[in-house]
Amino acid sequence: MTASSTLSVTELETERLLLRQVSGTDREGLIELFTDPEVRAHLGGPRPRPEVERMLDHLGTTHVPGSYAIADRETNEFLGGLWLDRRPVDVPGHVTEDGNELELSYALRRSAWGKGIAYEAAAAVLRAAADEMPDQPVVVVTQTANQRSMKLVERLGFRVVRTFEQFDAQQALGTASLYSFKA
Numbered sequence: 001m002t003a004s005s006t007l008s009v010t011e012l013e014t015e016r017l018l019l020r021q022v023s024g025t026d027r028e029g030l031i032e033l034f035t036d037p038e039v040r041a042h043l044g045g046p047r048p049r050p051e052v053e054r055m056l057d058h059l060g061t062t063h064v065p066g067s068y069a070i071a072d073r074e075t076n077e078f079l080g081g082l083w084l085d086r087r088p089v090d091v092p093g094h095v096t097e098d099g100n101e102l103e104l105s106y107a108l109r110r111s112a113w114g115k116g117i118a119y120e121a122a123a124a125v126l127r128a129a130a131d132e133m134p135d136q137p138v139v140v141v142t143q144t145a146n147q148r149s150m151k152l153v154e155r156l157g158f159r160v161v162r163t164f165e166q167f168d169a170q171q172a173l174g175t176a177s178l179y180s181f182k183a
């Protein structure tokens with residue numbers, strides 16, 4: 001186990017969802033995720049489609065540890081993405097001196113909002129990480145203006161410990177101990 005490690009399982013199932021690796025059939029959904037002005041409202045704005053296409057061409061469907069496509073369990077339709085990686089030391093917003101904490105982030109297609117899907121996916125990934133990894137702090141950073149995300153952060157059980165400026169916006173830093181997500 002190294003300081004940069006994250007959850008190693010590549011697939012998880014919940015009541016309604018399949019968390020799996022990205023596949024070629026997710027391409028249009030991923031393009032929508034990066035180009036939709038509503039989804040990107042608190043993430044620096046929509047990216048131009050050609051730029052997103054180039055990025056996807058470059059990344060392909062190689063599995064990145066801690067990176068999950070959220071899919072409908074029945075239909076396998078791509079609903080969004082969820083990431084449990086490490087918060088780089090050289091960006092603001094940390095709860096430990098060394099930084100590099102486990103960091104949760106998520107984005108759903110607009111049509112998947114308001115159904116509890118992000119909560120279900122995040123809770124499953126955090127529970128699996130708690131079963132697999134040593135206890136440690138997990139952080140989540142979200143714009144304070146992002147009301148849906150702020151509600152999700154609280155509902156998952158993160159405590160907002162402070163706010164700070166990044167990307168010309170006020171960000172909330174939420175934290176929880178990984179083991180608080182154990183079943």
Ligand SMILES: CC(C)(COP(=O)(O)OP(=O)(O)OC[C@H]1O[C@@H](n2cnc3c(N)ncnc32)[C@H](O)[C@@H]1OP(=O)(O)O)[C@@H](O)C(=O)NCCC(=O)NCCS
Binds near residue numbers: 040
């Ligand atoms: C942040 C984001 C994932 C939140 O999505 P969300 O659907 O509001 O989040 P949740 O999964 O917690 O769902 C909660 C909503 O589902 C509703 N809901 C419906 N059925 C539900 C169920 N079975 N269980 C739980 N909630 C349910 C809740 O009432 C709540 O709706 P409300 O807020 O209108 O009252 C979404 O807005 C998004 O993708 N935003 C763009 C990306 C982004 O900004 N990411 C943040 C960077 S980390």
